[in-house]
Amino acid sequence: MSVRTTRSDGIGLPTVSRYDLLLALLPVPLLCGTFASILTPIPEAIAMGVASLPSALLVLYAISVAAPTIGRSA
Secondary structure (H helix, E strand, C coil): CCCCCCHHHHCCCCCCCHHHHHHHHCHHHHHHHHHHHHHCCCCHHHHHHHHHHHHHHHHHHHHHCCCCCCCCCC
């Protein structure tokens, strides 16, 4: 016996976890540093060095404060 499903059964917004957001935010400071070095006379090495600091802080936050935890099974 087959079961008919409605069209909306498989359609839904994907859920985004905070770990997904952290991964998406990691390259943002580096991109800002790239654009800063292109649009201003700041040398690329300095712009990328300064822009890497917020990315490093995001990595430290992700592995220390917001580290994934293993849930206990009941």
